[in-house]
Amino acid sequence: MRSIGEMARDSGLGVSALRFYDGAGLLVPAWVDPVTGYRWYGPEQLEESRVLARLRRAGMPLADIRLVLAGWSSADTDLVRKLLQAHLRRLELGLSDARSEFSTLRALLERRENPMTVPHTTTVRPAVSAPELAAALDAVRFAAGTDPELPMLGGVLFDIERDALRVVATDRYRMAVAQAGTSGHGGPRVQVVVPSPLVDAMRALLSDGASARLTVDGDRVSLEAGDRQAAGRCLDHGFPDYRRLVLLPAGRRALVDVTAFREAVEAGPVRVSEVREQDGVSFDLSVLKVAADGVVTVCEDGDDGQDHIAVNREFLLDALAAGARDQLILEFGAPTAPLAIRRPDTEGTFSILMPVRLEN
Template identity: 35%
Template structure:
């Protein structure tokens, strides 16, 4: 080899865009041998014609090609190299897609650690939605009142809905809870839409935080407007004047089925129901009465759904002073409560 055709390892490395250590590694692997090694000094020298081969190896390595495949590319025809490189690119694209999916799920887990969550039986949640959602406002005049408040507070998950004439509250005791107190307001129609699915789940995890409430993996958009403070109403409830425990089915029959009716409840030693839909006839309902005699009137659409939404054979009515809401509960279940606002005084 002519002296002028020799490049020192440093000059050759600069020309090829690699480091001298990379050239030594290529030599050890048998990829690129020095053109000449000085027996006395051990110095390595390369020919300028070897630059292109080293540049090719560098690019193949930068693309992540294993050494075995680099050898195949260098040794084989261009057509074989094209197939090998195409396969390698496809594998890299799959790896990137998998990495993206893994990162997305990892970010979800990280965010979930900052979110409050609660796990409840699916059927129980579906039943609670069925009891409460009907009390949400269906007029659309105040969007937030068309939603159901789901509130994680203390050891309970509460569902709350109101149309200003009724206030329905159902409390659930979660199986598992994580994070701080949290709440979200979701359109009643959205929750109702998912009832069948919820009822088929053994357990469902609710995750709070962000622009949506997640039922399992199902995001339900949250209503951003603050929900009215229902606790104020509960705190201001006066002691009942009269307490009535009545058989649910007879009471529902006595209330009738006319949505336009006004219902007068006359309470003395028993319970008598008079409906404007049948003004000539009042219906006596078996009941246990405690407290003072009283008379209170409700719109059908306020009282009948409150009585129908309960569970068990009996319903508890706690009637307050005039103009104050009545409390409607299942006699055997204090976890579900409806406050029903009376209308004007009984005629």
């Protein structure tokens, strides 16, 4: 007999997934301790659990998986083959439809003549507050992407407009925006994407001194602070229109004490996600709910209310640290809407986390 922890290790399903499949009647433990409620699995169930894990990774619906497992246990290979073939045909048809739609979208992209980041031919040299820029970079750096397939997200957008510099980073699953004041630039809006290594070099210059000067000259960007400088080429890619991405519907707002809430998230229950939506890597989930009195709670396993929101726990902890305040505002929308994390005193600095579906 295997304990639920051993079964999770040997099958690759995860403890919370095994509990879910038990409740769904797909993989019911051979024995449950009547006193402790602890689940135990028989030797023959290991193969079934591995089949189940593979079928879920292949995206088969639970209703079909139920039939496959029934056929598997009864050695009805004909039924199993037909179900596998039917699902494969659905996947192939879906891929064919997706290819057709993507082909159309590529054609539309080729005809577009209004890129999101307009090439600059003039030089701009705004002065910027060193402490403000340092704080802004600290607030967004954690959200920069690392996926080589999406190089445009492997840096930080510097968006200069009037007397403000906004810095933005996103890896698709989270986004962070912060702002610093500037002076000396009264021209049109200028945007450049600064690669992450250069961002880190710029941040290192800002430890001392009150002011710095940012220079954008064509495809090059530099930051001068005192007698030191960090300079390099911008990324030759457009950046998503972040202003559209941060237009969130109004939600429930809750003020949290960051230290206490962080401890609750770190020590609270987590669920191992099998959705694998984030670059093919499984991750721990924290499921949050907000009560009518504004108290935010990390939910126990199985507590899946309609208004609860699940987020990548590591990303949530990163966002709390980047908030750099004793108190932060969590803004909850629908379970499918991003979770916003805002500073009470600064509307222009915030981060958003994409939710994760709780369905296994």
